[in-house]
Amino acid sequence: HVARFTLDPAFTVGEVNPRLFGSFVEHLGRCVYTGVFEPGHPSADEAGLRTDVLDLVRELGVTAIRYPGGNFVSGYRWEDSVGPVEDRPRRLDLAWRSTETNRFGLSEFMAFLKKVGPEAEPMMAVNLGTRGVAEALELQEYANHPGGTALSDLRVAHGDKEPFGIRLWCLGNEMDGPWQTGHKTAEEYGRLAAETARAMRQMDPGLELVACGSSSQAMPTFAAWEAKVLEETYDLVDHISLHAYYEEKDGDRDSFLASAVDMESFIENVVATCDHIGARLKSKKKINLSFDEWNVWYQSRFEAEAAENPLDWPEAPRLLEDSYSVTDAVVFGSLLIALLRHADRVTVACLAQLVNVIAPIMTEPGGPAWRQTTFHPFAQAARHGRGEVLDVRVDSPTYRTAVHGDVPLLQATAVRDPRTGAVTVFAVNRSQDRPLPLRVALGGMDLGEIVEHTVLSDADPDARNTLDEPDRVTPHPGEGAVLAGSALSVTLEPLSWTMIRLA
Ligand code: AHR
Numbered sequence: 001h002v003a004r005f006t007l008d009p010a011f012t013v014g015e016v017n018p019r020l021f022g023s024f025v026e027h028l029g030r031c032v033y034t035g036v037f038e039p040g041h042p043s044a045d046e047a048g049l050r051t052d053v054l055d056l057v058r059e060l061g062v063t064a065i066r067y068p069g070g071n072f073v074s075g076y077r078w079e080d081s082v083g084p085v086e087d088r089p090r091r092l093d094l095a096w097r098s099t100e101t102n103r104f105g106l107s108e109f110m111a112f113l114k115k116v117g118p119e120a121e122p123m124m125a126v127n128l129g130t131r132g133v134a135e136a137l138e139l140q141e142y143a144n145h146p147g148g149t150a151l152s153d154l155r156v157a158h159g160d161k162e163p164f165g166i167r168l169w170c171l172g173n174e175m176d177g178p179w180q181t182g183h184k185t186a187e188e189y190g191r192l193a194a195e196t197a198r199a200m201r202q203m204d205p206g207l208e209l210v211a212c213g214s215s216s217q218a219m220p221t222f223a224a225w226e227a228k229v230l231e232e233t234y235d236l237v238d239h240i241s242l243h244a245y246y247e248e249k250d251g252d253r254d255s256f257l258a259s260a261v262d263m264e265s266f267i268e269n270v271v272a273t274c275d276h277i278g279a280r281l282k283s284k285k286k287i288n289l290s291f292d293e294w295n296v297w298y299q300s301r302f303e304a305e306a307a308e309n310p311l312d313w314p315e316a317p318r319l320l321e322d323s324y325s326v327t328d329a330v331v332f333g334s335l336l337i338a339l340l341r342h343a344d345r346v347t348v349a350c351l352a353q354l355v356n357v358i359a360p361i362m363t364e365p366g367g368p369a370w371r372q373t374t375f376h377p378f379a380q381a382a383r384h385g386r387g388e389v390l391d392v393r394v395d396s397p398t399y400r401t402a403v404h405g406d407v408p409l410l411q412a413t414a415v416r417d418p419r420t421g422a423v424t425v426f427a428v429n430r431s432q433d434r435p436l437p438l439r440v441a442l443g444g445m446d447l448g449e450i451v452e453h454t455v456l457s458d459a460d461p462d463a464r465n466t467l468d469e470p471d472r473v474t475p476h477p478g479e480g481a482v483l484a485g486s487a488l489s490v491t492l493e494p495l496s497w498t499m500i501r502l503a
Helices: 052-060 071-075 108-117 133-144 148-155 186-201 224-233 251-259 259-280 297-308 327-343 375-384
Strands: 003-007 010-015 022-023 066-069 092-093 098-100 122-124 168-171 208-211 239-246 288-296 346-351 360-364 370-373 386-392 397-399 405-407 411-415 423-429 434-444 450-456 481-483 489-491 495-503
Touching: 003 370, 003 411, 022 288, 052 108, 052 360, 052 375, 066 108, 066 346, 071 092, 108 122, 122 133, 133 148, 133 186, 168 186, 186 208, 186 224, 186 327, 186 370, 208 224, 224 259, 239 259, 239 360, 251 259, 251 327, 259 288, 259 327, 288 327, 297 386, 327 375, 327 423, 327 495, 370 495, 375 423, 375 450, 375 495, 411 434, 423 434, 423 489
Parallel strands: 003 434, 022 066, 022 346, 066 122, 122 168, 168 208, 208 239, 239 288, 288 346
Antiparallel strands: 010 386, 092 098, 360 370, 386 411, 397 405, 411 423, 423 495, 434 489, 450 495, 481 489
């Protein structure tokens, strides 16, 4: 039973937008405090940013970083987060039953991005839960207007002479979710998003705006929500958001390993909904997809803990600190492949989140920072998954799952660098116990060398990286790949993520 596909540079899906490798910093748990920001930590710079974390964020290769939430944004008062730190108020954060000190705010976030590097870009969310058009405009003026008005001059007085130049904005967060502070119906949200977008564009027509889609494909309002919101906002926004988290439920690992089936159908259903509204409006414009929260998240565990033990407003508690296994990393890799396979329409994606909170990077307060298993597929894809995604039609043996029916054992994509012709193949073998032989026909491409072949797998599918053993799981060199007669042959290890670079 061999899995196969053919690569041909004449057949492409589309170009990978660098924003596909975005991430997310929310004021939640220890993502900010003792995550990216820890004054007094041995590695902290003059601004209190942890340089050990900054080094890992650069190595991870993230681009757009969404901020400051998530659920947090629906109670966010941007003005609390700027100006002299000693004057900033402490506030209740209703979303996570925590206390927000505001020691880290907008200016600190922008300074963090600058240190991450030239590809790092803010993706700023406005509060459409407890607030509306006026506050969004105030934040925009404070952040982006050069000077000579009350709020832009306030920014200058606060020490940020240059405007932040934020292009990409989210119009609220998960407004379809009953858990959201200020939750709305599609009609209510659609109108508010439209009016906020219209006003923000009056200040700057060049902004890129993201309307809230559904919090998952399983939401009861899914698709009807997108349709209504887009009827109101179609001409005013550029993207609609998608969020999805996956976890192993009831020990059903086979279904968990097929999570990307749900992610791909979610993407395709949202594309269909966008295009349906576009057709009804007789519009030539296409709405793109911002998959601005995705990951493996053991959410049911978190919800059970939160119900049993509601937090009593602590500062930066340990929240959502999932520790990821090899199995989680393989599923995670298949989700990355799903995003790349839809690079024509998914033009923004944010791995939720960046540090400590369901994150590829973990830290100990006062102690070290380390890479989770999921760090590795992301870093490899962010580095080598650049260029044009080739149209990969997988012919693969299948296996049976309780949730997703018959699913191909192989999940794969390939990205070609149009400048050099080099091709990188990313592949996941979903089988828990069987190697999967793979043959890739390389039609019409002059590829003579396997430059790199690495595999993430382990004899123990539950192995993970921890404070005590931070490099227990890392990619290892793959074996036995052969490039001959215009074809690549390789056997994928059971339960594995593989990257093969050809030049
Ligand atoms: O990423 C964690 C939370 O998941 C976010 O705050 C929210 O938007 C989503 O439900």
